[in-house]
Amino acid sequence: MIFNPAEENEYEAVCALLVHRFEQWAWENGIDADPFVVEAALDYRHLGTPDGRLGLWDQRHIEEFLLDWVPRTVTVLPDEEPADAPGTLRCLLRYLDAVHLADPRGASLPEVLEAVDAVAPRYAEAMTDRSRWGLAKFWITTAAERGVDVHDEQALQDFVGRAQGGEVPYDPEVLQTIVERHMRSSGPVRSEPQLPVALPGDDVLREQAGRSPVLRQLRGLAEWAGRDRRTLTGSGRLRLSDARELVERLDTGDDTDSVRSSADLPRLNLLVEWAKTARLIRVAKGRLYAVAKAEPVLNDPLALWRRAFDAFRELPSPVRGGRGGRYGVSVLFGEYDVYDVVLPDVLATLYSLPYPMPWPRLRDTVNLAYRSSSLLEVLATDSIGFGQADDDLRTVLGVLEDLGAIECHQGMADPVFADLAMSENDLEGWAGTPAEDDDDLETPSGILPGMPTGLAGPLDDALLDETLSGDALLDGAPPDDALLSDALLDDEATQRARKLKSELNSGPVELIRLTDLGTDSVRRRLLAEGRDAPLIGELAQAAPAGLLGVLADHYDPESARAELTAWIAVHGDRSAALEQLVRAVRTMPFRTRAEAMLDVLVSSLDDGELLLRSLRSDPSLAPTALSLLARREILTPEDLTEPESLLMVAESLLQLCEATGADGVREVLRQQGREAEEALRAALASGHPDREGLADLQALAERVPWERKAHVGLVQQRGHRKNGRRGGKRRR
Structure with missing residues (x-):
């Protein structure tokens, strides 16, 4: 699905x-x-x-x-x-x-x-x-x-x-x-699938949030502002005396000895703007005061943490550099700000990773994003360039660590990251996807007013949702070729790949991972964007068929095992729970989905093979069980009885029908000729329990122009062909 x-x-x-x-x-x-x-x-x-x-x-x-x-x-x-x-x-x-x-x-x-x-x-x-x-x-x-x-x-x-x-x-x-x-609007972009994550309950998350230094500072700032209001300077900044008091009270680490204005206290300014963005404090008529409606949030560490996390992404760029205090020509914070793109991607990169992310790999991943953007020419000529970009990223990570969204420690990177070290081939993505060769395009004789140029395809029946929809636009054109010289693509690519591999293999590096709080909030954001972000345990009350369907479509084997174990525990008696799950497979009317459901069930149980073998004689599930036993090479063709062989032929044809559509089955049957005809007759007489599916096969057989030629082997194909149904159908 x-x-x-x-x-x-x-x-x-x-x-x-x-x-x-x-x-x-x-x-x-x-x-x-x-x-x-x-x-x-x-x-x-x-x-x-x-x-x-x-x-x-x-x-x-x-x-x-x-x-x-x-x-x-x-x-x-x-x-x-x-x-x-x-x-x-x-x-x-x-x-x-x-x-x-x-x-x-x-x-x-x-x-x-x-x-x-x-x-x-x-x-x-x-x-x-x-x-x-x-x-x-x-x-x-x-x-x-x-x-x-x-x-x-x-x-x-x-x-x-x-x-x-x-x-x-x-x-x-x-x-x-x-x-x-x-x-x-360019339309939605299909999001990358996320691995399921495990999270503690809100009580544990609330206790973890209470230990965040940033929350203590934000709460202290709101308490200091109070309802009596604090007077600001004419330019809307904190008075220097108030700023010095807050630096000491909040322990921001800013140096107050040689400053002439509160504008020179970057960490304090970050906290003030952060609290404003989080709607904890506000400015009115030249005064700063606490927002009364925020009091319940200030008293709930988890609610405050979530609001602070969301607000951090919305901060105005001049104040994002909390620790370093450098706001010059900067990729993340300066004139060429791409923070709003980079930060969500960094968090999504860290989300659901089974291993901590090594800093060199994260750094080069972000650099790759810069290089694929229009900033490449700026970075190539700017005196600060990628070094400043790396410093900016470290600044952001430092603030997220203080908040409690990420954890950093020294250690050896998992070998998987060295295996993924950038190669010269990775850099092909820097220039974007080349446009299709012009020789392959058909251009209509004219473009209607308001229509984009570059539309491909003739004006035919499919025009209603293809030719004139705008979806046929030529996209993926690379940026200006001058931005990507051959030297950059070749020499620098090789150098950076070698450097990255050396960093990851030569010794301990900084390892970065999301905390439970960070994972929870990133997941909440992903869900708000309409993306799939599975959580182990969220299916505990799901119906058996719904559980197995989601596990088959979205879960990796380890997560599926954990989710299934939790579901069985919630449903009490293990035997009764397993019977519910088997019944769900038995009543699934789609052959391919029934097999996927049984496959994930068997794979997630310690005694799954025993269960699978026991279903070999089940009147309803025998074809599905036999198909899985053969696929797992537990049974060979020689192990099958003649009735079981017929069931296997029928199951194969039924799954082929689902996988390729009616046109695909007709084509396979037509090409395989006499042997396919004999296999189809055997399938129709097999006693397969899917009577509706056999009826569809019978209807197909009556329309196939058989070719009288022999082929080796029974029909076992499950290839994928376009069935042609949609292409020739007139659309409204």
């Missing part, structure tokens, strides 16, 4: 399978639903969200899908009735729950249905609000309203010519709004 964006063929097959099964389910339950809306909903979760989890829905997804994605991407021609997207979405959510594909970490079924009901009254207005439309929808609708047959390529080309010549009336203000929104 999750695919990398590059897994286009695999996603296409699963999307087709889900839509097909949904249509059958809806018909059996007397439900009138639009399969196109189902496909649009799956596309939205796959392509339009950072996490891509098809089975996880909550209120924000429902609102964005109905009020943004559908109005922007789904075109309703003048002679068509708009689809009942809210009604179909309700049915899809019910279906995902009924077949145990809903992710248990999302909202419950009653909650998502209530969310659809809340958004539904606004859907019709959103669909008719032209300012919400995408570029493709705007021009296709405009063409159709002018009587153009939008399925006729030549008619569309003629329309483009008239629009370019100013002969087609349209609302320029609406078009400008659409273009501006399109230029502002």
Whole structure:
């Protein structure tokens, strides 16, 4: 239920399978639903969200899908009735729950249905609000309203010519709004998957937060400001006498002997701005005072710590350098500030790592980010350059250490980091991804007003969501070639790779890792951004099918074992808990998912192989168990009885059907000829428990133009081909 964006063929097959099964389910339950809306909903979760989890829905997804994605991407021609997207979405959510594909970490079924009901009254207005439309929808609708047959390529080309010549009336203000929104948003970027993390409870985190030196200083500053207010200078700074008092009271470490202004006390200034950003203190009419509403936060160490952590990312750049006090030409803090990009990436890099990050590796990773940015030319000529950038990064890490977000200690780096030391090949990413060769591009004869240049592909039926959507823009073009000389790519790359490997292997280095507090707050931020950040123990109350599905899709083996152990402990008797889990696999209607669920269950149990062997004779699970036993090389073909061999053939064909789609199965059967025909007949007579799947195979067999030629081996393929379903289907 999750695919990398590059897994286009695999996603296409699963999307087709889900839509097909949904249509059958809806018909059996007397439900009138639009399969196109189902496909649009799956596309939205796959392509339009950072996490891509098809089975996880909550209120924000429902609102964005109905009020943004559908109005922007789904075109309703003048002679068509708009689809009942809210009604179909309700049915899809019910279906995902009924077949145990809903992710248990999302909202419950009653909650998502209530969310659809809340958004539904606004859907019709959103669909008719032209300012919400995408570029493709705007021009296709405009063409159709002018009587153009939008399925006729030549008619569309003629329309483009008239629009370019100013002969087609349209609302320029609406078009400008659409273009501006399109230029502002490049769409969501699929986030990298995160390993599950383990965290203590809030009571432990609260006790850890209470030991933070920064929290003591922030609380002390708010208490000093008080409700009586402290007078500031005309420029809005602390008076020098007050500043000296605070340096001693808060133990900031600033040198007050030779300063003439509180502006020369960097650590104190950092704390003041930090407290302002965290809404603990504020300035009004030239005075500084504590915010009364912040008192509950000041009294709760964990709440205060979380607010301080979030505020640190929002600090104005001139005061971020708490320890070093250097605010000159700086990558992180100066005129070329990239702090807002670097800090989240650094924290995400440290998040869920199984080993502490060595400073040299983190430093060079951040340098790589600088080099891929437009700052490269500045850094290459600036007198401070990367050395200052490294100092700035150390400053940030020092403040995070004082806060209690990271821990640093000396030690040997894990060998995995030396293995990952930058090579010359790593530097290819510095220049960005080269644009595709011009010879491979097809350019339409004209561009409509407001459309970006560089669109590829002919004006055909797929134009509705490909040619004119803006998604076909040529992206990934490298920066100015002058910024990356051959010497930089070759000589410096080699030197830096050798230096990094030497640093990591020659002796102890500084090792950096997130603390529990840091991990907790980074995870909270990731979740707020809509990203997936699994937490060991969060599935303790999940339904068995939901548990196994999430473990199969998102968990590494060690984390899956820990999560499953916790789930079994919560559910009391181990035998009864295992029976629930096995029953969940038994009732899963999708063959590939059932095998994945059983695989993760068996892999996470000490006696998993015994369980797997015991299911060999289970009437419902025998095909899945036999497939896993063969895949793990516990059984060989010679170990199988004749009925078991037939079950294996049937299971292989059914999984092939799910993995490649109907077109893929037809092609495989056609190519393998007589032997495939015989295998299919054997599968249909095997007694496999998936009667619905066998019926689909029977229907496929009746449409296959068999080729009478022999091939070696039974049909065992599970390759991935694009099923062709979406490419030839007209889109609204």
